[in-house]
Amino acid sequence: MKGQPVYYINGIGILSPQKTFDNDAFLTELSSYHENVLTCVTPEFKNYINPIQLRRLNRMLRIGLTAATICLRDAKVQTPEGIITGTGYGFLDETAKFLRELLQQQEKQLTPTYFMQSTYNALSGLIALSVKCMGYNNAYVSRGLAFENVLDDAMLRLIENPDANYLIGAFDEAAEVQYSASIRETYFKAEHIHNLDLFNTTTKGSIQGEGAAFFMLSGKPSDTTWCVLHDMQFIYNPADAEEVKNGVAAFLQKNSLSIQDIDLWVDGASGDIVRDSVIKELAQTTFKGIFHTRFKHLCGESCTASSFALWLGASIIRHQHVPDPLKLYPEKNPAQLKTVLIVNQYMNKNFSFFLLRQK
Amino acid sequence: MSQRVFITGYGIITSLGKNAAENLQSLIDRKAGYGALNVLDTVHRATLRACEVKIIDQQLFEALNIRTDTGFTRTTLLGLTALQEAISMAGLTPEEVRSSGLLSATTNGGIREFEKYYYELMDPAQRGDFVRFTDTANPGEHCERLADFVGIKKYIGTISTACSSSANTLMQGAQLIRHKKLDRVICGGAESLSKFTINGFNSLMILDTEHCRPFDSTRKGLNLGEGAAYIVLESAEEVERSGRKPIAELKGYGNANDAFHQTASSPDGKGAFIAMEQALAMANVRPNEVDYINAHGTATENNDLSEGLGIQRLFGNRVPDFSSTKSYTGHTLAAAGSVEAIYCVMAIQQQMVWPNLNFENQMPELSITPVRQLKRSASLTNVLSNSFGFGGNTSSLLLASV
Numbered sequence A: 001m002k003g004q005p006v007y008y009i010n011g012i013g014i015l016s017p018q019k020t021f022d023n024d025a026f027l028t029e030l031s032s033y034h035e036n037v038l039t040c041v042t043p044e045f046k047n048y049i050n051p052i053q054l055r056r057l058n059r060m061l062r063i064g065l066t067a068a069t070i071c072l073r074d075a076k077v078q079t080p081e082g083i084i085t086g087t088g089y090g091f092l093d094e095t096a097k098f099l100r101e102l103l104q105q106q107e108k109q110l111t112p113t114y115f116m117q118s119t120y121n122a123l124s125g126l127i128a129l130s131v132k133c134m135g136y137n138n139a140y141v142s143r144g145l146a147f148e149n150v151l152d153d154a155m156l157r158l159i160e161n162p163d164a165n166y167l168i169g170a171f172d173e174a175a176e177v178q179y180s181a182s183i184r185e186t187y188f189k190a191e192h193i194h195n196l197d198l199f200n201t202t203t204k205g206s207i208q209g210e211g212a213a214f215f216m217l218s219g220k221p222s223d224t225t226w227c228v229l230h231d232m233q234f235i236y237n238p239a240d241a242e243e244v245k246n247g248v249a250a251f252l253q254k255n256s257l258s259i260q261d262i263d264l265w266v267d268g269a270s271g272d273i274v275r276d277s278v279i280k281e282l283a284q285t286t287f288k289g290i291f292h293t294r295f296k297h298l299c300g301e302s303c304t305a306s307s308f309a310l311w312l313g314a315s316i317i318r319h320q321h322v323p324d325p326l327k328l329y330p331e332k333n334p335a336q337l338k339t340v341l342i343v344n345q346y347m348n349k350n351f352s353f354f355l356l357r358q359k
Numbered sequence B: 001m002s003q004r005v006f007i008t009g010y011g012i013i014t015s016l017g018k019n020a021a022e023n024l025q026s027l028i029d030r031k032a033g034y035g036a037l038n039v040l041d042t043v044h045r046a047t048l049r050a051c052e053v054k055i056i057d058q059q060l061f062e063a064l065n066i067r068t069d070t071g072f073t074r075t076t077l078l079g080l081t082a083l084q085e086a087i088s089m090a091g092l093t094p095e096e097v098r099s100s101g102l103l104s105a106t107t108n109g110g111i112r113e114f115e116k117y118y119y120e121l122m123d124p125a126q127r128g129d130f131v132r133f134t135d136t137a138n139p140g141e142h143c144e145r146l147a148d149f150v151g152i153k154k155y156i157g158t159i160s161t162a163c164s165s166s167a168n169t170l171m172q173g174a175q176l177i178r179h180k181k182l183d184r185v186i187c188g189g190a191e192s193l194s195k196f197t198i199n200g201f202n203s204l205m206i207l208d209t210e211h212c213r214p215f216d217s218t219r220k221g222l223n224l225g226e227g228a229a230y231i232v233l234e235s236a237e238e239v240e241r242s243g244r245k246p247i248a249e250l251k252g253y254g255n256a257n258d259a260f261h262q263t264a265s266s267p268d269g270k271g272a273f274i275a276m277e278q279a280l281a282m283a284n285v286r287p288n289e290v291d292y293i294n295a296h297g298t299a300t301e302n303n304d305l306s307e308g309l310g311i312q313r314l315f316g317n318r319v320p321d322f323s324s325t326k327s328y329t330g331h332t333l334a335a336a337g338s339v340e341a342i343y344c345v346m347a348i349q350q351q352m353v354w355p356n357l358n359f360e361n362q363m364p365e366l367s368i369t370p371v372r373q374l375k376r377s378a379s380l381t382n383v384l385s386n387s388f389g390f391g392g393n394t395s396s397l398l399l400a401s402v
Helices: A051-056 A059-075 A092-104 A123-131 A143-160 A175-187 A196-198 A239-256 A275-286 A306-319 B020-028 B057-064 B074-090 B096-100 B111-116 B131-133 B141-150 B164-178 B195-203 B237-244 B270-283 B303-316 B333-350
Strands: A007-015 A081-085 A137-138 A163-171 A212-220 A227-236 A264-267 A292-294 A341-348 A350-357 B005-013 B101-105 B156-161 B185-191 B226-236 B248-257 B291-296 B322-323 B382-386 B393-400
Touching: A007 A059, A007 A306, A051 A196, A059 A092, A059 A123, A059 A163, A059 A212, A081 A143, A081 A175, A092 A137, A092 A175, A092 B111, A092 B195, A123 A137, A137 A143, A137 B156, A137 B248, A143 A163, A143 A227, A143 A306, A143 A341, A143 A350, A143 B141, A143 B156, A143 B164, A163 A306, A163 B270, A175 A306, A212 A306, A212 B156, A227 A239, A227 A306, A227 B101, A239 A275, A239 A350, A264 A275, A264 A306, A275 A341, A306 A341, A306 A350, B005 B074, B005 B164, B005 B237, B005 B333, B020 B333, B057 B074, B074 B185, B074 B226, B101 B141, B101 B164, B101 B333, B111 B131, B131 B226, B141 B156, B156 B164, B164 B185, B164 B226, B164 B248, B164 B333, B164 B382, B164 B393, B185 B333, B226 B333, B237 B382, B248 B270, B248 B333, B270 B303, B270 B382, B270 B393, B303 B382, B333 B382, B333 B393
Parallel strands: A081 A137, A081 A163, A264 A292, A264 A341, B101 B156, B101 B185, B291 B322, B291 B382
Antiparallel strands: A007 A212, A007 A227, A163 A212, A227 A350, A341 A350, B005 B226, B005 B248, B185 B226, B248 B393, B382 B393
């Protein structure tokens, strides 16, 4: 693997449907949900955002800015060299507020607040404004590959300047609008389930999640390093499971690894009987016998759920521990947790692989 | 050693015309796309005008030979029109298309259709033809549609940084090529007018009810436009392998953040200055070697002052020819960066400088004046294209002749 650039995750801040905002506690208590919508467990925002600013921000911006602030503090970085965000639906509830108003008021007497705060780069701009970062700023909105595009962008920029710190992240809200529009198409389950039972269901659809996760990515380690992000790659619209299997094999080969080198693989199954087909086949073939865990019963499904998985993988490596509710094979604890492979999927169309290693 | 990045094809549809040739002719003929709003259904038809593509969806479907029940939004249709022209101009084979990346930009994707069927979509009990627009509030939806239709498999991504979006697709496309992740990336953006956009900008009170006047002291705001534009970027190696003739080179780019205000540019144009300076430094081009700047020039009070001061600061008393072609196309938002990058490439190909329409009165805060008449037989080697947006985004591209 000589010559291949190495990326360090030097800080994390994450808000999710679990109590993840405290980096010292790793899933010590679980939140369970009896609805199909999982929403963020949030800290006191005023501990992270100044009160004047706080009043002006919508919920998603509050969650996003808080996660970014936790990450900056964790990494002990004041101003990063660049800020890159990814989101699937952005501020869809804000978009809908403006939309409803314009439809109800026949396009008259509208105020711009909802419109302004629905712009997809509102969060990356807000963070730049908050930390006075005049450097690189970009925002991806590529459905199930938005966070993956963010990583590609930052990783290329770090090849040019390994000393730099890029604050990268993803966010999505459990938008009511998305739920209402797409439940008809069974993106979400028709019947109400308990989130922790997600993988015992046999129906179509997933449960809706949300969150904001930020990472400080650098080409240089620091005393706050969580782990190494060794590589990331995605496959768009594979023809069949075979293509994804070949993709995993090529990805491992590119990184001079065999499947036996993987201490833990994390899969992005969503609890959808149909859309999990490729992931299930991977579990029965490529990854047979490899220590295994899943995560979408904790955070729900969203376009950027892979950012939760990245935090999870980094946490497992940092704490050298897989919390009980995550174990799919609790009887087979691996001897070590040094190499973690995440295989995420969104709607069985967007697949991505993240390779994490201990520093 | 990183790869050089060349442009080998482009495609464009705007209010100036449905392809590259029509756009070029309109630029030469000073024919702006500004006029009555009569394709989009909005109450503002009576008071607001815009730069609309005067082709209804049905005709776009027919021209593309696509069935009308496929759920393609107007944004996707405009996008496909431009994307197919770009692929055809570059002469890409189906296998080359498959192995290309696609980076597309939009500020609101299929919101035009989403708002039209909003009440039906929000009622899970309802069934009907509208369900084909289920996911059109997702900005990445159009990009997947585009990729799937033309058969792009290798890499996709959607960018949305407001009005600088498609400039950033070109930047990231070039990054992917320079670092040898991809040999070829098609970059650009697509945007259709919607009630959402028109009312959003109207509520911000930055729309001019008359034809916009970039860099004029009496400017009152922007005109909204729609369109799509895509550019085929290829590595030097790929150009050599395929034997394709490069049209221009994407030599440098810069991206910065003004970090001043959520929806306004800094009064001194610091972000604009940094982005342009970075683009020049990367291209190893000195300010006095820049022959033309296609300005962001939205004709809002705020942008033109900020951008003008940024230009003056960088170029001192040797400011090159500059103009805003938004006086022709209106502001096509996420598509503007790639629309204007194509106008820069056309300027290099034709050795012409496009005029800034509607300029009459000098801004007292600036010592510089945009080009007012079409300049033929100009000598253009290095051209700068600026794109700025909400959220403080400032992007600048340096395009060069080959």
